[in-house]
Amino acid sequence: MDPYPLNILMASPEAVPFAKTGGLADVAGALPRELARLGHRVCLVIPRYGTIDGAALGLKEWRRLAVPTALGPIDAIIEQGTLPDGRGRVLAVRHDPYFDRAGLYQEAGRDYSDNLERFAFFSRAVLELLPILKEESGWVPDVFHAHDWQTALSLVYLRTLYAGPSPFHGLRTMFTIHNIGYQGLFPAMDYWKTGLGTELFTPKALEFYGSVSLLKGGLVFADFLTTVSPTYSREIQTPEFGFGLDGVLRERQDRLAGIVNGIDVDLWNPTADPYVPCRYSASDLSGKTVCKAALQREMNLPVRAEVPLLGIVSRLTEQKGLDLVADVLPELAMLDLQVVLLGSGDPAAEARFRALHAQFPRKVGLSIGFDEGLAHRIEAGADMLLMPSRYEPCGLSQLYSLRYGTVPIVRRTGGLADTVVPYSPQAIREGRATGFLFGEAAKDALLTTVLLALRVYAEGEEWKALIRAGMGTNVSWAKSARAYVELYRKMLELR
Numbered sequence: 001m002d003p004y005p006l007n008i009l010m011a012s013p014e015a016v017p018f019a020k021t022g023g024l025a026d027v028a029g030a031l032p033r034e035l036a037r038l039g040h041r042v043c044l045v046i047p048r049y050g051t052i053d054g055a056a057l058g059l060k061e062w063r064r065l066a067v068p069t070a071l072g073p074i075d076a077i078i079e080q081g082t083l084p085d086g087r088g089r090v091l092a093v094r095h096d097p098y099f100d101r102a103g104l105y106q107e108a109g110r111d112y113s114d115n116l117e118r119f120a121f122f123s124r125a126v127l128e129l130l131p132i133l134k135e136e137s138g139w140v141p142d143v144f145h146a147h148d149w150q151t152a153l154s155l156v157y158l159r160t161l162y163a164g165p166s167p168f169h170g171l172r173t174m175f176t177i178h179n180i181g182y183q184g185l186f187p188a189m190d191y192w193k194t195g196l197g198t199e200l201f202t203p204k205a206l207e208f209y210g211s212v213s214l215l216k217g218g219l220v221f222a223d224f225l226t227t228v229s230p231t232y233s234r235e236i237q238t239p240e241f242g243f244g245l246d247g248v249l250r251e252r253q254d255r256l257a258g259i260v261n262g263i264d265v266d267l268w269n270p271t272a273d274p275y276v277p278c279r280y281s282a283s284d285l286s287g288k289t290v291c292k293a294a295l296q297r298e299m300n301l302p303v304r305a306e307v308p309l310l311g312i313v314s315r316l317t318e319q320k321g322l323d324l325v326a327d328v329l330p331e332l333a334m335l336d337l338q339v340v341l342l343g344s345g346d347p348a349a350e351a352r353f354r355a356l357h358a359q360f361p362r363k364v365g366l367s368i369g370f371d372e373g374l375a376h377r378i379e380a381g382a383d384m385l386l387m388p389s390r391y392e393p394c395g396l397s398q399l400y401s402l403r404y405g406t407v408p409i410v411r412r413t414g415g416l417a418d419t420v421v422p423y424s425p426q427a428i429r430e431g432r433a434t435g436f437l438f439g440e441a442a443k444d445a446l447l448t449t450v451l452l453a454l455r456v457y458a459e460g461e462e463w464k465a466l467i468r469a470g471m472g473t474n475v476s477w478a479k480s481a482r483a484y485v486e487l488y489r490k491m492l493e494l495r
Contacts, residue, residue, distance in 0.1 A: 005039045006488055008032075009141035011126045012046055013119070013150035014104060016264075017084065018057060018092070019049050021104050022315075023261070023396045024178045027228070028147055029083065030264040034481035036087035043133065043141070045126050047118075048079055048092035050100030057081060059092055063132060067095075067125045070195035071117065076125050093125045105150075109347075116186045116193050119214070123154035124195075130168050140167055143488045145174045149184030152218030153194060156206070159221050160196060172491040175222035177215070179393050180236050180243050181319065184214030209244065219248050224491050225256045226484075228394035229415030233258030241391055257487060260418050261394045262477030263403065268376075270404050275376035280405075282471040288380065288405055295381030298374070299340045299365025308337045308457050310450075311382030311406065313375045313397050316345030316353070321388035321411060326352050327443040332450065333360040340365040340382065342374050379404040384453055390441045392416050398435070402470035407463070408435035409453055411446075421469070423452070428462050434470040 014020055016029030032042040052059070062080035066073040077094040093099075098118045106112060133139045146154055155173050162168070191201050191212050201207045206217045219225060227233045233256055235241035237249045249256060266272075270288075271281050277294040280287025289305055296303045310332075314320045326349070329339065333356075341353060341364070350368050357366040367374060379385070385401040387410040394415030398408040402419075410416040420435040427433035438449040456462050 003039075005041060006142045006485070007139060008035060008040055008042045008143050008145060008488070009126075009130075010042060010044045010145045010147070011123075011151040011154055012044065012147040013122070015044060015046050015083075015090075016267075018046055018052050018090070019104055022178075023394065024148055026264065026396055027176075027178070027261055030262065030477050031481060031484065032088040033083050033085065033264075034262070034477035035485070036083075037478075038481060038485065040485070041139070042088040043091060043139070044083065044088055045091045045093065045129065047099045047104075047122050048077075048094035049104055050096065051102070051104070052092070054079060054081075054092075059090070062091070065125070065128055065132070067121055067128055068195075069117075069121050069124055070193050074121055076121075078125075078129065091129060093122055095121065098122075115184070116190050116212070116214075119150040119184070120153050120194050123151060123157060126151070126154045127157055127162055131166075134167055141171060142492060143172050143174060145176065145484075145488075146218065146222070147176050148178050149182060149213075149215040149218070152184065152214045152216075155221045156194075156196065156200070156217040160200070172224075172488075172494070173222045174224045174226060174487065174491060175218040177219075177225065177227040177236070177393075180215070180227075180241070180245060181391075183208070183216070183243065183245070186212040186214070188212060213245075216245060216248060219245060219252065223255070223494060224487060225249070225252060226487065227256070227258050229260045229418045230258035231417045232391075232393045232414040235391065235414060258418075259480050259483045259487075260415055261396060261399070262480040263396055263399045263475050265403065265476045268379075268400050268403055270380060273376055273380065275373040276380040277377075280380075282405065282468060285405060285467070291377065291380040292383070293381075295340065295377050296338065296365075298377065299367070300361070301338050301340070301365050302362055304338075308384065308454055309382050310337060310339045310384045310386055310409075311378040312339070312341040312343065312386050313378050314341075314343045314387070316343045316349035318346070319390055319392075320345075321390050321441060321446075322349055322353075324388045324441065324443055324446050325386060326356060328447045328450070329356050329360070329364065331447060333363045335454070337454065338363055338365065340367075340378055342367045342369075342371065342378055344369050379406055382406050383457060384409055386450075387411070387416060388438075388441070388446050389413060389416065395419070399475040402434055402473045403475055405467040405471050407453065407457075407466050407470065409449055410435060410437055411441060412437045412439050419475075423456065423462075423466065428465050431465065431469055433466055434473060435466065
């Protein structure tokens with residue numbers, strides 16, 4: 001327990017177990033719980049989406065308030081609950097016309113046309129809660145930690161519209177970039193919907209090549225910036241990975257840090273996972289063999305213990321490099337191996353993998369969509385995990401794989417480079433190697449690395465060493481949460 005607890009206000013557009021589209025939700029659900037375990041007092045604010053089962057998750061109406069916006073006051077209902085185990089308070093901002101929809105940000109692959117209005121409203125609501133929290137219990141945050149473009153306007157508002165004398169004047173702020181490729185870009189004609197003055201629609205603030213960039217607002221107005229791995233924090237300062245914002249980030253590099261995500265080791269635990277048919281541990285891997293056979297049956301593949309089984313759990317997008325997998329699959333299918341894939345995304349990519357599944361039905365198992373249970377069963381049943389991402393801010397699947405004794409094969413980028421120790425005879429002897437890395441985002445580089453992994457798998461002993469080292473790696477949130485606390489305290493010392 002930290003002897004000097006902090007009051008931490010956190011805002012995120014999604015958080016497990018309430019709403020999820022990607023890894024951001026895992027972070028926003030797990031980090032507050034870990035901070036609470038360390039003794040800090042955390043309040044997480046999220047939108048109250050219609051997809052949330054409020055009754056099952058214990059959300060109950062707490063307050064009502066009128067949120068000022070550029071469109072005039074908009075009524076909100078604030079529901080209250082807790083994160084699992086009661087670790088951390090949750091406040092959900094409810095306005096059904098904005099949030100009671102089939103998706104969080106889009107439907108049928110198309111963004112909602114009013115996303116700017118929706119998240120400007122949410123960002124204002126977060127700040128309108130501050131005086132209510134103080135009035136209710138005397139709770140005043142020491143730190144405000146906002147995640148991704150959907151919350152970025154709250155940081156701009158805090159330093160502009162809410163900059164007058166108040167108990168929250170000088171509140172220290174942190175902004176975390178989970179993927180700089182998603183920036184919250186909107187047409188210049190919609191800028192007025194932010195409610196901000198035109199003096200902020202400049203290249204020094206929210207203007208971005210003639211458009212409005214909400215993410216840029218967070219980069220400019222936060223006291224401190226973080227992203228989800230040290231390597232990614234360096235990559236986004238380059239034109240190749242910065243998506244046009246590398247110059248802004250280089251200007252703020254003294255206030256930018258990378259902290260690798262952890263995973264929820266209670267949810268992802270091979271010794272107690274309710275989704276898998278047989279539980280196992282590093283000291284007894286017999287259950288993993290049972291999981292492999294069950295996965296082969298579930299994916300309609302021949303049940304063979306000896307055949308190497310490669311797993312993929314991913315969005316089917318260019319970023320994830322799944323086109324490289326599709327390019328190399330016909331050659332891999334000529335070998336004695338199996339591949340299982342769970343994912344959805346680009347319609348053309350989905351169609352391509354359906355065609356490969358039809359061409360190689362006894363080699364390629366396919367499930368288009370997302371299934372949380374199947375994701376766990378792939379991590380448990382596969383021998384290897386493929387993650388050939390062109391860029392990867394942190395990545396979580398490779399961390400799940402380490403935990404489940406499934407050896408990752410990843411591209412050397414972002415958090416993948418920071419979390420997987422590459423195979424080499426020396427690294428094996430030293431007990432450090434946990435997987436396989438390749439450099440160039442190219443078919444031949446991926447194929448060469450998979451062939452190396454298959455050779456090591458066939459030889460046996462080195463493979464066992466990879467599994468032992470991987471399962472012995474600390475992938476929990478404990479270390480990462482302490483790193484965030486160190487940065488929070490550093491922020492409090494800033495002028």
